[in-house]
Amino acid sequence: MSTTTTTAIRLQGLGKTFSAEDGPVLQDVDLDVERGQFVALLGASGCGKSTLLNIVAGLEEPTAGSVTVPAEGAALMFQDAALFPWLTARRNVELALELRGVPAAQRRERAEELLELVRLPHAADKRPHELSGGMRQRVALARALAQEREVLLMDEPFSALDAITRDLLHEELLRVWRATGRTIVFITHNVGEAVRLGQRVLLMSSRPGQVVQEWDTRPWKDPESYGFEGSAQSLDDTLAELTRTITARLREEISRHAK
Ligand SMILES: Nc1ncnc2c1ncn2[C@@H]1O[C@H](COP(=O)(O)OP(=O)(O)OP(=O)(O)O)[C@@H](O)[C@H]1O
Numbered sequence: 448m449s450t451t452t453t454t455a456i457r458l459q460g461l462g463k464t465f466s467a468e469d470g471p472v473l474q475d476v477d478l479d480v481e482r483g484q485f486v487a488l489l490g491a492s493g494c495g496k497s498t499l500l501n502i503v504a505g506l507e508e509p510t511a512g513s514v515t516v517p518a519e520g521a522a523l524m525f526q527d528a529a530l531f532p533w534l535t536a537r538r539n540v541e542l543a544l545e546l547r548g549v550p551a552a553q554r555r556e557r558a559e560e561l562l563e564l565v566r567l568p569h570a571a572d573k574r575p576h577e578l579s580g581g582m583r584q585r586v587a588l589a590r591a592l593a594q595e596r597e598v599l600l601m602d603e604p605f606s607a608l609d610a611i612t613r614d615l616l617h618e619e620l621l622r623v624w625r626a627t628g629r630t631i632v633f634i635t636h637n638v639g640e641a642v643r644l645g646q647r648v649l650l651m652s653s654r655p656g657q658v659v660q661e662w663d664t665r666p667w668k669d670p671e672s673y674g675f676e677g678s679a680q681s682l683d684d685t686l687a688e689l690t691r692t693i694t695a696r697l698r699e700e701i702s703r704h705a706k
Pocket residue numbers: 465466472490491492493494495496497498499636
């Protein structure tokens with residue numbers, strides 16, 4: 448099924464069971480993601496985040512419920528950039544354009560535009576082994592954007608990077624998101640990352656995986672539109688408090704699962 452004008456992704460009563468013996472990995476997941484939204488999906492290891500993303504991407508079939516996504520499908524980005532090692536950064540991006548049927552004459556220019564968008568124009572002729580981990584993820588982002596799909600699904604794309612590089616890429620991703628208006632679902636188990644990036648932070652429980660709680664960070668990120676009148680300091684304090692609250696809830700979910 449394809450989506451409506453305002454909803455990019457709709458999950459209704461979604462469930463996934465790989466084996467009857469292990470029981471459901473996902474059960475009764477209901478979720479609407481509006482077009483242009485940035486959603487961070489947080490949960491303990493093994494709670495079914497990747498399975499959920501793979502179902503939205505069409506890589507896995509649900510065993511219950513329904514998934515509605517844009518007709519053209521979604522672009523995916525993983526923790527491992529998975530670039531072709533023998534191709535330059537530009538050629539890796541061009542390949543995605545080629546697969547989409549972009550004529551050869553336009554590919555080079557478009558690939559360069561995308562590498563510029565992710566702030567990597569100077570590395571266009573380098574091969575993946577000549578790039579740092581952060582640079583490789585920038586190429587992977589440019590390649591995902593080259594697919595020109597409205598929905599971008601990101602499965603822990605920055606979790607293998609050092610803290611400073613990750614911090615920089617958070618800024619870059621937010622800039623790219625604002626510039627392109629993509630709908631993003633971003634998986635992480637890092638609460639700080641989820642709060643920083645997501646307009647909505649969703650917490651998944653484990654076994655069966657369900658969305659058990661949600662926080663809206665927009666009032667703090669866009670205080671003027673939401674009539675928040677506190678100082679920058681009180682804004683920071685409120686976000687830090689939110690991060691603590693979500694961390695405590697995540698811990699609860701992890702220990703509940705461990706019992
Ligand atoms: N193809 C599969 N066949 C059988 N079981 C699977 C398959 N894919 C995932 N699972 C199981 O589903 C559960 C959820 O896995 P999933 O990778 O979705 O979790 P996750 O929340 O993304 O974990 P992590 O944060 O560690 O990446 C796990 O118990 C896993 O073993």
